[in-house]
Amino acid sequence: MDLSALASRFALxxxxxxxxxxxxxxxxxxxxxxxxxASQPAYILQRKNHLVFPDVPAMMENIVAxxxxxxxxxxxxxxxxxxxxxxxDGRWYxxxxxxxxxxxxxxxxxxxxxxxADTPELARQGGLGLGLFHRQVxxxxxxxxxxxxxxxxxxxxxxxxxxxxxxxxxxxxxxxxEEIGWIESRRARMLAFWERFEKGEIPTRATHNDTKISNFxxxxxxxxxxxAIDLDTLMSSTLLNDVGDALRSYTNSGAEDDPDLxxxxxxxxxxxxxxxxxxxxxxxxLAPIEIEYLAFSGLYITYEQVLRFLMDYIDGDTYYKTRYPxxxxxRTRAQYKLLTSMEEQLPEMNALVQQLVRG
Numbered sequence: 041m042d043l044s045a046l047a048s049r050f051a052l053x054x055x056x057x058x059x060x061x062x063x064x065x066x067x068x069x070x071x072x073x074x075x076x077x078a079s080q081p082a083y084i085l086q087r088k089n090h091l092v093f094p095d096v097p098a099m100m101e102n103i104v105a106x107x108x109x110x111x112x113x114x115x116x117x118x119x120x121x122x123x124x125x126x127x128x129d130g131r132w133y134x135x136x137x138x139x140x141x142x143x144x145x146x147x148x149x150x151x152x153x154x155x156x157a158d159t160p161e162l163a164r165q166g167g168l169g170l171g172l173f174h175r176q177v178x179x180x181x182x183x184x185x186x187x188x189x190x191x192x193x194x195x196x197x198x199x200x201x202x203x204x205x206x207x208x209x210x211x212x213x214x215x216x217x218e219e220i221g222w223i224e225s226r227r228a229r230m231l232a233f234w235e236r237f238e239k240g241e242i243p244t245r246a247t248h249n250d251t252k253i254s255n256f257x258x259x260x261x262x263x264x265x266x267x268a269i270d271l272d273t274l275m276s277s278t279l280l281n282d283v284g285d286a287l288r289s290y291t292n293s294g295a296e297d298d299p300d301l302x303x304x305x306x307x308x309x310x311x312x313x314x315x316x317x318x319x320x321x322x323x324x325x326l327a328p329i330e331i332e333y334l335a336f337s338g339l340y341i342t343y344e345q346v347l348r349f350l351m352d353y354i355d356g357d358t359y360y361k362t363r364y365p366x367x368x369x370x371r372t373r374a375q376y377k378l379l380t381s382m383e384e385q386l387p388e389m390n391a392l393v394q395q396l397v398r399g
Contacts, residue, residue, distance in 0.1 A: 044058075046085070046136060050125050051128055054082065060081075062084065068272070071085040083144050083146055084145050086144075093188070097131075097132070097141075099185070102271075103274060106246055118146065119148050119266050121267045122269060148266065153257055157310070160309050163317070164314065165317060166317065167314035168317035168320060174279050175321045177246040183276060184275050191273070192344065194231060195231065204354050210354060216350070216353075219373075246274065247281055248271065255268060280330060280340070284336075284339075287306075287314065287337065287342075288378070291310045294377075294378075301373060304374050304381070315396055319393075319397060323396065335389035338389075350369075350372040352368050
């Protein structure tokens, strides 16, 4: 495929001189685009995976709506959020001959990203980044298209779970009674939380839905957070999903698939740092019920991940990429260890949130 010709179908400032791969994405293919007179990348070209995101046009409309909203709130609109570049025909994407969807945004100069928050200070900056994003979209009221059906909806996940147990596709259910018990013993508690969202007691907001630290850009000189990126999963939901997803990622002392469970726990210093950053932006914006569940959100999303890894193992490893036969089971047990660590520390986590909110 001629990527230079493909990139040239967008309204770029300058003729394309080079296109180079950027990173190794698990879902999308990403490239840097160079144009005349530029020694640095000017644009990012990305193939949007329409198998994961079946309605790419709606996804791009979500992204454009939210980034336009944010641009009206930041001092530097070119660095304070993504800038989506239209195609020459006015659409926000191009389809190639194979039916693949492509999109372009400007390359944010002088930025850097991190793969892991390995210090409390970096965790604090990550929390500040999500808090900044949530504050920027706090008054965004436009409905967003549901890009991935049932994302973080535990009622939807339980329907999938019950069917997976009934089907027992890989013949593994009989050997997993202890692990299945982990899921079932917490079902009522997780549903009770989600019901409060379904009833409208927990506000619906614009949410990012993939809040690991690699999805935030930082100023390469000052280290300050610039903006949230990778906005493909923008949807309308509860911001507690974003916070919980971040806590699962930032506070784990071990790896997501760590075979050594002794290394896995929820780090209170990282939790404190993350919450300090987040609440420095959002303490005055949150509803009381959101504050009530802020720490619990980490348990909720971690529990969901335990369920999803175990369900995939039961199904015969059809969804997540695995490196060895027991990989999904190892992931399940590592995430369950993180979950129990969070459960043990929940009173302390709640107390810290209340302390930070009061200032």
